[in-house]
Amino acid sequence: MQLYSEYYVSKKSERFVNKIWCLDNSIGESIIENKLVLPNGCFNLAFINGNSIQVHTSKNKYEMNSGIYFCSQMTNKVLVNIQPRTKVTIIQLHAWTLSLFPQYDLSNFTDSIIKIDALELPFKIEIQSDIETLLKTINSYFETLIDSNENQNLIEKICEIIRLYEDEISVSEIGKLLNSSQRLLQMKFKTATGLTIKKYIQILKFRKSVDQMLNADLEKLSLTEIALYNKYFDQSHFIRKFKDVTKTTPKMFNPDLYFLSQKR
Structure with missing residues (x-):
């Protein structure tokens, strides 16, 4: 049995859905404890x-x-225990996806989870659905949604600027690029994501650093090089920010304890 697996939506749907991932203990007879995300x-x-x-x-x-x-944006590591005979299938949505539904105010919704009714979903799906059915449903819904949302909204534009900018960008610089006030950008972004723009940038920078650590030969690539490459001030700054999220240092980080993205 493969505990962790990933599946990918159509190229078109990837604009709003990052991936689908599964945690499968459906034939297990014992609890899987203390895994981290x-x-x-x-x-x-x-x-x-x-x-x-x-x-x-x-x-x-x-x-x-x-x-x-529905799981909000997380700002720290999350601990997961999976009971026997349990399968979890997770649709991972980009930060800007919920901004397509302006009736939701997520300003104060981080590091939190709420149970929702199936009728609240914009698409019809059963929790017992196999991955093929789920992919078909998700692709059908989001490809149609894209047809009616060809232009990027403000939140998607902010995220794209952050993603494409080579250096770490400030809210002031984003405001100039979008010809908008910092206050408006911050307010709109926090309502749509629960995060400040600065916190979102920090999370992306942290994950990029972790991915680089996992895929690099640390004998050849030092922590200082990783820190500077990812726009931390120095190695000490990187270690401090790393500990804020994981409660451990980069040197003591054990990837086997975590559910981490597979390299595509």
């Missing part, structure tokens, strides 16, 4: 089939039985 700047929509999982965020502990759950 790192923040990555995405929202997650989780379908739990079977018994339950326990999720500990920096704010709360959640007992999540069979059902559908």
